[in-house]
Amino acid sequence: xxxxxxxxxxxADEITVHLGRLTDHLSQLPPPQAAQVIARVLxxxxxxxxxxxxxxxxxxxxxxxxxxxxxxxxEVWLALGRAANELHDIGLDLDEHRDTLRxxxxxxxxxxxxxxxxxPLVVRRRR
Numbered sequence: 001x002x003x004x005x006x007x008x009x010x011x012a013d014e015i016t017v018h019l020g021r022l023t024d025h026l027s028q029l030p031p032p033q034a035a036q037v038i039a040r041v042l043x044x045x046x047x048x049x050x051x052x053x054x055x056x057x058x059x060x061x062x063x064x065x066x067x068x069x070x071x072x073x074x075e076v077w078l079a080l081g082r083a084a085n086e087l088h089d090i091g092l093d094l095d096e097h098r099d100t101l102r103x104x105x106x107x108x109x110x111x112x113x114x115x116x117x118x119x120p121l122v123v124r125r126r127r
Contacts, residue, residue, distance in 0.1 A: 042098045
């Protein structure tokens, strides 16, 4: 018995549309609200990034099974597995900043006595 394909495909399309709307809203939100939204998106358990990582892990398991049966090329499984691993690592890197984003989103909106000092941006990458 096969699974009905249209609903999951439509669901994926709906999620894509909602992510587009969220992106549009995010670009127009005041900084405290934008920080709150970003912190929620980065939540490793039930945020968008965490759920997407889980989706890629599940996709990798599916592709592995299909590659073992000779239906998909092994490169598809390897690419999905690599994507899942990279997303997991990115999530770990971003998780350390989630509390900072959350605190910015919950600070009172009163103007501080001293304006924040801009920080020079330095590119650093750890692996």
